[in-house]
Amino acid sequence: MMHSEAMLIIYVHDLHTSYGAVEAVKGVSFEVLKGEVFGLLGPNGAGKTTILETIEGLRPLQRGSVLVNGIDVAADPVRVHRLIGVQLQHVAFFDRLTLEELLHLFGELYGTRTDPTTLLTQVGLLKQRKMYVKNLSGGQRQRFSIAAALVNDPVVVFLDEPTSGLDPQARHSVWELVRAAKRRGQAVVLTTHYIEEAEALCDRVAIIDEGRIVALDTPAVLIHRLLETGFKREVEIAPATLEDVFLHLTGRTLREDV
Helix, strand or coil, X not given: XXXXXXXXEEEEEEEEEEECCEEEEEEEEEXXXXXXXXXXXXXXXXXXXXXXXXXXXXXXXXXXXXXXXCEECCCCHXXXXXXXXXXXXXXXXXXXXXXHHHHHHHHXXXXXXXXXXXXXXXXXXXXHCCCEHHHCCHHHHHHHHHHHHCCCCCXXXXXXXXXXXXXXXXXXXXXXXXXXXXXXXXXXXXXXXXXXXXXXXXXXXXXEECCEEEEEECHHHHHHHHHHCCCCCCCCCCCCCHHHHHHHHHCCCCCCCC
16 A cells, blocks of 8 residues: 555565574564554564564664655655654663652753653653652553653654553553544554454554564554354353443543552
């Protein structure tokens, strides 16, 4: 499928990566568009992390082509770093700087003007602006790491398991952050092991297995293709889930640890 250059944020073509004799990524190709939430799904060891780190310029490109906003990652990784935001699953921040001070610091590192008030408001942490990261709850830390990834107003945000270990309210609050980034026109690439999360958020998903893309389309199309094969669930899905019960009884409002 051809897209205008203005819409194309990530272009990956025939990506191959090997570790010694082991080929971890075997000819992967895909595109990500402006304002699109794109999911990379796959079991552990499928090659998702290698693909992401290559796009981010953190891992040398061995074979293939990767462009971010028209920039060749292999030729100019530093320029790419200035265009992207990366939220990692496990990240360490300076212990003795407040959230506000950390965002100022990250802005200076990028050479951009940063408005911590706006960023912290976007992620629902304005009241915690004078706190240290070590004193935040798990959900608050995840949301702050997303705020840090947005400091440079990136064209694409990479989220690695952004809701891992969060309670339902905190998970849904992160979902809203992803949707807000999409509304601002930012592309979002996320990995997740929560398949319902990918179905709720992603415009398209690529399912990776053993270093190859085995399926790539919208969640609705992929589900339809499966049903066309005659697939039937062994257990019928109820109109509501236990998570729906939990949220109905406890509310969808985000709770902060006391």
